[in-house]
Amino acid sequence: MKKILILHTGGTIAMSENQETGAIAPGAENPLNQAVNPFGDRFDLITENVFNLPSPHIGPKEMLIIQKRIMLAFNENIDGVVITHGTDTLEETAYFLDLTLPNHLPVVLTGAMRSANEIGSDGLHNFQTAILTAASDDAVDKGVLVVMNDEIHTARYVTKTHTTNVATFRTPTFGPIGSIAKDSVNFFAELLSQTCLAIDEVVDHVYLIKAYAGMDAELLGFLDNDQTNGVVIEALGAGNLPPQVLENLQKLIDRDIPVVIVSRCFNGVAQDVYDYEGGGVQLKKMGGIFCRGLNGQKARIKLLVGLSTGLQKDELAIYVADALS
Numbered sequence: 001m002k003k004i005l006i007l008h009t010g011g012t013i014a015m016s017e018n019q020e021t022g023a024i025a026p027g028a029e030n031p032l033n034q035a036v037n038p039f040g041d042r043f044d045l046i047t048e049n050v051f052n053l054p055s056p057h058i059g060p061k062e063m064l065i066i067q068k069r070i071m072l073a074f075n076e077n078i079d080g081v082v083i084t085h086g087t088d089t090l091e092e093t094a095y096f097l098d099l100t101l102p103n104h105l106p107v108v109l110t111g112a113m114r115s116a117n118e119i120g121s122d123g124l125h126n127f128q129t130a131i132l133t134a135a136s137d138d139a140v141d142k143g144v145l146v147v148m149n150d151e152i153h154t155a156r157y158v159t160k161t162h163t164t165n166v167a168t169f170r171t172p173t174f175g176p177i178g179s180i181a182k183d184s185v186n187f188f189a190e191l192l193s194q195t196c197l198a199i200d201e202v203v204d205h206v207y208l209i210k211a212y213a214g215m216d217a218e219l220l221g222f223l224d225n226d227q228t229n230g231v232v233i234e235a236l237g238a239g240n241l242p243p244q245v246l247e248n249l250q251k252l253i254d255r256d257i258p259v260v261i262v263s264r265c266f267n268g269v270a271q272d273v274y275d276y277e278g279g280g281v282q283l284k285k286m287g288g289i290f291c292r293g294l295n296g297q298k299a300r301i302k303l304l305v306g307l308s309t310g311l312q313k314d315e316l317a318i319y320v321a322d323a324l325s
């Protein structure tokens with residue numbers, strides 16, 4: 001019988017709706033703990049309530065606590081791990097774990113868009129399909145996975161795309177790698193393997209900012225101080241910035257603060273293609289690190305993990321630049 005470790009961390013999947021006001025909030029008890037186990041004796045389910053937090057309250061420190069708990073599971077004959085999590089920051093926790101856990105133990109994150117007592121609540125269904133996926137032999141060596149709404153996505157590329165719809169998790173550019181139909185878990189893609197870094201602490205002051213038409217130079221100026229450890233910029237289009245921010249950008253780079261460039265576009269990959277003032281060619285020459293294929297929040301997690309594990313300068317740039325390294 002497969003032994004599946006379940007780690008509850010909170011989120012809408014653990015919340016209920018106030019029937020009078022319609023407001024959604026966590027209660028003292030996680031409704032998932034009261035749910036009947038639909039699998040009977042099929043799996044040995046070991047449940048731990050790690051946190052009961054809405055996911056905007058989850059940051060790298062909490063991610064590291066979850067990571068450390070899963071590292072222990074490697075010596076506990078666990079066959080798979082399911083993490084229930086709020087959806088707002090689920091993709092960041094999933095990617096943090098993807099970068100820091102060895103690949104071979106299936107680790108699956110899930111959540112819900114409708115709380116436990118709302119009509120059409122998706123929590124229990126997502127929870128069950130996440131368990132099925134974590135128990136699937138085919139989930140081994142696929143990296144950390146996100147299961148929502150009968151789809152299986154890689155932690156590396158999945159993102160939350162809708163504020164309320166149950167089909168919110170999507171993988172732009174690449175698509176999901178599997179699906180669940182009733183009881184059967186089907187994968188239709190392999191994952192290219194990546195390095196896993198051993199992590200023991202997390203650095204702070206790693207920032208994410210978004211470029212916009214007429215962007216003010218001051219914002220980058222505020223980050224030009226001893227505290228800043230790294231900056232990710234969601235640049236325009238293929239990876240370009242307005243000329244007026246270049247002077248302050250150069251100041252950050254001269255301070256040896258790693259500056260990572262991704263695109264604010266929903267699809268595609270940032271590249272140094274444009275050779276005009278503020279274009280990607282110049283940003284790269286100035287020392288900007290182009291990150292291939294990750295969105296802003298994932299690139300920030302990667303930069304944070306690289307910095308937290310002690311990578312510096314060229315080594316850090318190589319690690320962050322390629323989503324597969």
Ligand SMILES: NC(=O)C[C@H](N)C(=O)O
Pocket residue numbers: 010011012013053054055056085086087088089111112113114
């Ligand atoms: N659907 C959700 O879980 C959203 C909630 N605000 C959270 O992330 O905790």
